[in-house]
Amino acid sequence: MIEVGDLTFTYPSARRSSAVEPTLKGLTFSIAEGEIFGFLGPSGAGKSTTQNILIRLLRGYAGSARVMGRELSAWTPDYYAHIGVSFELPNHYLKLTARENLTYFAALYGNTVHDPEAVLDWVGLANSADKRVSDFSKGMKIRLNLARSIVHRPRILFLDEPTSGLDPVNSERIRQLVLRLAHEGTTVFVTTHNMQLADRLCDRVAFVADGRISAIDAPGALKKKYGRRVVRVEHSNGGDIHAEEFPLDALGSNARFQELIANGPSIQSIHSEEATLDAIFIDVTGQELTA
Ligand code: ADP
Numbered sequence: 666m667i668e669v670g671d672l673t674f675t676y677p678s679a680r681r682s683s684a685v686e687p688t689l690k691g692l693t694f695s696i697a698e699g700e701i702f703g704f705l706g707p708s709g710a711g712k713s714t715t716q717n718i719l720i721r722l723l724r725g726y727a728g729s730a731r732v733m734g735r736e737l738s739a740w741t742p743d744y745y746a747h748i749g750v751s752f753e754l755p756n757h758y759l760k761l762t763a764r765e766n767l768t769y770f771a772a773l774y775g776n777t778v779h780d781p782e783a784v785l786d787w788v789g790l791a792n793s794a795d796k797r798v799s800d801f802s803k804g805m806k807i808r809l810n811l812a813r814s815i816v817h818r819p820r821i822l823f824l825d826e827p828t829s830g831l832d833p834v835n836s837e838r839i840r841q842l843v844l845r846l847a848h849e850g851t852t853v854f855v856t857t858h859n860m861q862l863a864d865r866l867c868d869r870v871a872f873v874a875d876g877r878i879s880a881i882d883a884p885g886a887l888k889k890k891y892g893r894r895v896v897r898v899e900h901s902n903g904g905d906i907h908a909e910e911f912p913l914d915a916l917g918s919n920a921r922f923q924e925l926i927a928n929g930p931s932i933q934s935i936h937s938e939e940a941t942l943d944a945i946f947i948d949v950t951g952q953e954l955t956a
Pocket residue numbers: 676678679688706707708709710711712713714715
């Protein structure tokens with residue numbers, strides 16, 4: 666659905682200076698139909714720049730970026746009938762109700778659209794359909810934004826930090842909705858620095874730092890590849906607590922581990938260390954995600 670090869674981009678303001686490095690330094694990835702692809706990286710990594718190129722807001726890239734079989738530079742404005750975009754800052758008609766906003770935007774497309782009523786229900790706004798958007802909370806506006814981005818049944822959905830600003834119940838509702846849309850064939854490109862979300866939502870993730878991709882794989886495969894298979898034992902002899910780690914693979918023949926186990930009462934806790942995507946990101950890119 667999306668094929669990007671050696672994508673490079675330098676902002677026009679920076680092009681005048683020959684010493685400046687490009688913002689995107691040769692990105693290559695492809696996304697299959699119905700796949701949820703996460704673009705993960707800290708602030709300034711180049712996520713928005715990539716997304717803005719993919720939605721044709723930024724032109725003048727080098728390399729190739731083909732969407733639905735056609736180079737982005739060759740697409741015409743009918744591209745927007747095929748894609749849905751939900752970015753962080755919602756802009757709605759504040760004097761109109763949620764239903765009116767959605768009906769208005771749905772009417773802009775020639776597509777067969779979803780019933781606005783149903784879409785409001787999917788994002789948990791069915792009971793607020795006739796409320797003016799000026800009376801909406803920030804979280805409600807974010808959900809209305811998502812509703813707007815899917816009402817015209819786009820084949821590709823671009824999401825930027827989709828659960829940021831939402832409470833846990835609505836975050837989960839949105840996650841389930843995106844999973845369902847993808848299951849029904851929508852391709853989803855999501856940018857985030859929230860690794861928990863990426864882990865629970867994405868089929869594959871790309872680690873992005875400094876305009877480069879350091880790894881692309883399924884979250885589970887990354888954990889398997891980079892994860893530490895160790896068990897951590899905390900023990901104490903009445904005083905300070907000490908922690909020791911042992912490789913999981915040779916646990917049965919590890920004399921020190923056996924010794925600790927034999928002295929049960931001193932053990933405070935035993936945990937296998939699950940690798941988190943956050944930790945793997947630091948290992949792979951040398952950067953923190955929360956930056
Ligand atoms: P992210 O979305 O991962 O936080 P961005 O794509 O927004 O990262 O930014 C990547 C780099 O490009 C940053 O160094 C940022 O300062 C720079 N940048 C972003 N927008 C512009 C712009 N309009 N003009 C010049 N530089 C920009």
